[in-house]
Amino acid sequence: MALSARLLTLRHSPILLQLPPYLSALCILIGIAWLSILPLNEYSRQTYVSENAILPGQVHTYFGGSEHNVFRAYRQEVYQISQWSEEDRLAALGNVMQEIGLRVAAQPYRFTVAGEEVNGTNVYGLLQGPRADATEAMVLMAAWRNFEGKINYSGVALALTLARYFKRWSIWSKDIILLIPMDSTYGPEAWVSAYHSTTSEVTTTRNISSLPIKAGALQAAVALDYPVGPWGHRFDKLDILYDGINGALPNLDLLNTAVAVASGQMGIGCSIHGMLSHSDSYRDRLTTLAKGVVTQSAGQATGPHSAFVPYHVDAITLKTVGDGWHDEMSLGRTTESLFRSINNLLEHLHQSFFFYILLNANRFASIGNYLPAAMLLAGSFTVTALALWVQSGQVPVEPTAKIAGTGSEEQEPKLEVVKVGEDIALVPAATTKAAEREMLLPTAVVLAVHLAGFVPLYCLNSLHREYLPLALQAVTATSLILPAFTSTALTRQFKTSTQQIQIMQSFSLLLLGATLSTLATLNFSLAFVIGVLASPLSFIRPLPKATDLPFLRSANKQYLYNVDVAISFVSALLHAALSPPVVLCALCWYFGHDVEGVLVEMAKGWAAQGVYTSFVVWAVWWPAWVVGGIVMVSGAVGGAGRQ
Known part of the structure; x- marks a missing residue:
């Protein structure tokens, strides 16, 4: 009975909802480390010819x-x-x-x-x-x-x-x-x-x-x-x-x-x-x-x-x-x-x-050895998505009593009676209760953002080559503005709640994880690279207000305002650095390639050979990044304050 009572106690423990970010980070670290151990002899093997009928090198050449x-x-x-x-x-x-x-x-x-x-x-x-x-x-x-x-x-x-x-x-x-x-x-x-x-x-x-x-x-x-x-x-x-x-x-x-x-x-x-x-x-x-x-x-x-x-x-x-x-x-x-x-x-x-x-x-690693690396990265998004989905279905329970005789504002610890087999146990009462989810707006936003990804996909693969760098600049500028604009519009027009923001991010990460896990079986490398570049999206949350930080509550208003501005600026800078167009330009600089030449090669692959890398970038990774920006900015504009 004691073990069962402990398990029931954990059911309402807030610690469980604090574990997913750590699990997600662990999946990412293990996924990257997994790939780094493949060169070891224990995880790779010598090449060999499986088809005996080939008989390589068994004939005398007369050329x-x-x-x-x-x-x-x-x-x-x-x-x-x-x-x-x-x-x-x-x-x-x-x-x-x-x-x-x-x-x-x-x-x-x-x-x-x-x-x-x-x-x-x-x-x-x-x-x-x-x-x-x-x-x-x-x-x-x-x-x-x-x-x-x-x-x-x-x-x-x-x-x-x-x-x-x-x-x-x-x-x-x-x-x-x-x-x-x-x-x-x-x-x-x-x-x-x-x-x-x-x-x-x-x-x-x-x-x-x-x-x-x-x-x-x-x-x-x-x-x-x-x-x-x-x-x-x-x-x-x-x-x-x-x-x-x-x-x-x-x-x-x-x-x-x-x-x-x-x-x-x-x-x-x-x-x-x-x-x-x-x-x-x-x-x-x-x-x-x-x-x-x-x-x-x-x-x-x-x-x-x-x-x-x-x-x-x-x-x-x-x-x-x-x-x-x-x-x-x-x-x-x-x-x-x-x-x-x-x-x-x-x-x-x-x-x-x-x-x-x-x-x-003369040495290779087979799919059974390297596939878990990409699957772990995809799984990190799924873990965060499921955690956000659980959080979106719970709201705090309003306090109903005070500790007698003290006048204290602290809530009195509550217990509830739970039957465990033939015995009865007292466990701490739940601090949250189930809430009905409002999914229409989050679903519409995620769908609209993914459809918007076809705009840069079309422009960067259809325009004349001399306009491709200008189109990339326009896409970059639009990408940096779009999250803040969308979040502000949602806050003022629809009064988005914390629950809707959580559902929106959950849907986006769930779609990203499912896409990458499927892609890993077709093109492991593309799924792995996109998973690594998009991994910070699992940890994006609405920006906190300075007044929400316990150690700053006693500060004056001007100081709190400066802290809010600093938090917003640093967060926006980091988020912008992770955007697909910025990452594309950074990779071109690192490998010494001309941006226009890379864009032309991508357009060539899309138009002539059916290369779908552009589709994965603009229709999978870019929408997830935009939704992450909307979630982050929602805290700064006050859109995530209503339950």
């Missing part, structure tokens, strides 16, 4: 010898046609593919990005496998210009040389498609979207021409990025790019096969995210992990392969980096062995991981 002369001839020809007009260049590339013996086709496309028209034409050829039944195909890709805008001289020449070399072999059980897009972003996106769409879908929804020639289901795609001039240049390592659009990842077996072939068979070192001097220390692993999280959270294309991954086509880019002793023949033999491994597949890659974080080229 070399006379093919070196063919490559140099093609490289010189690529350099010559780079001086020609685009129309003549496309015709020359088509003629080279026809001479090789491929079925050649071209695909024009047009995108509208940031108010500008982007035009281009993809040239591709089909090599029909002697043993293929036109049901499966592999893609060998070399963009005319790589992701940095440099002409991919050696990459295009090597792709043409490999296509000519592959044509002579009768071992192919899959068709091989040689694709040369004009750039590394729009061209691959136009081609792969047309490949997986019907003619009506392509011409109706986007300005992309249908493909006159198609093969079977795409099994994998490998892009070559080797942008050296016609005189050649040796490289040190291969940097393997694997991030797809919206954080989608190719099957880990494809990366493991590329690493096994390059490092194990050819002796070429492999790097991830540009970490050329990886020492496999904890610090280097953590740095690689952080770079992967940042790249994946951005959701943008990192190479010509990125457009293929959302279509469930496993794709990577082999990028030459550094200055070493490896030449184009080493890269050619690596590509040959990789294609022969893919050719061994009897079905689509499926046995290995599709969700992972690489710590180096």
Whole structure:
């Protein structure tokens, strides 16, 4: 009976309602710390090839010898046609593919990005496998210009040389498609979207021409990025790019096969995210992990392969980096062995991981190890939301008695009789009582703020590029004013109560937590980054008045007024520093990127590739931040004083 009585006593204890902020902070700290322990050996593992049929590096490669002369001839020809007009260049590339013996086709496309028209034409050829039944195909890709805008001289020449070399072999059980897009972003996106769409879908929804020639289901795609001039240049390592659009990842077996072939068979070192001097220390692993999280959270294309991954086509880019002793023949033999491994597949890659974080080229953390980090951050918002919901349904009980004979204003301690099983216990009476919740106004405000998020989403993805910085400035100014204006309007027009403010914040945080927990299963990095940046929203409360602080009640009015002004100014400054546009500008400054360039890239991803990072920022994070500002300002304008 004593234990039951103690539990009933805790039911009315105010300590329980004081725990949620600490629980929320604990979830945030554990979530961040969780990610920091992943580089340890106990929480990560060595990579391995799950699909035994791939047999990486088990064949002898024959690319070399006379093919070196063919490559140099093609490289010189690529350099010559780079001086020609685009129309003549496309015709020359088509003629080279026809001479090789491929079925050649071209695909024009047009995108509208940031108010500008982007035009281009993809040239591709089909090599029909002697043993293929036109049901499966592999893609060998070399963009005319790589992701940095440099002409991919050696990459295009090597792709043409490999296509000519592959044509002579009768071992192919899959068709091989040689694709040369004009750039590394729009061209691959136009081609792969047309490949997986019907003619009506392509011409109706986007300005992309249908493909006159198609093969079977795409099994994998490998892009070559080797942008050296016609005189050649040796490289040190291969940097393997694997991030797809919206954080989608190719099957880990494809990366493991590329690493096994390059490092194990050819002796070429492999790097991830540009970490050329990886020492496999904890610090280097953590740095690689952080770079992967940042790249994946951005959701943008990192190479010509990125457009293929959302279509469930496993794709990577082999990028030459550094200055070493490896030449184009080493890269050619690596590509040959990789294609022969893919050719061994009897079905689509499926046995290995599709969700992972690489710590180096040979070590990774699986989804079961890293997913709790994002879930804990999302859970911190849910904990606070539930606590606010409970608080909104309770109001203090009015005092009804005084301590007899003393005349004191203190309330007399009350007890209530509670039956516990067969016994009766006296426990302290509740100091609060249930109250009916007024949910119409809070629901309308939260819904309106989330709908308002589509305004900056539209402006920053649709205006001409020269107006994007001005639009961001306007969004920033509006964002800083909107919470105070909305809170003042709600106070004067609707006389918002403390309960309505609590319900409003509860709904906002509950929606934020549910969205991030769902997003974590699709793009862990984006959910984690947004969760960290938005974590202070769990601790925002209406600003207190100076007269509400016990140690200031005896101060004079002028001093109290100055304290109120100081509290409001500091709180507004901290809240403004956490706003999405300010954080975006701060990140651009930290990473050394131009704000206009970042805005153009975001508009490019939204319009051309369906990147939803902008949607998460402006339709999920920004509304939660605005509601947090409304809650904070409500105390300063006196809107949270009515129960």
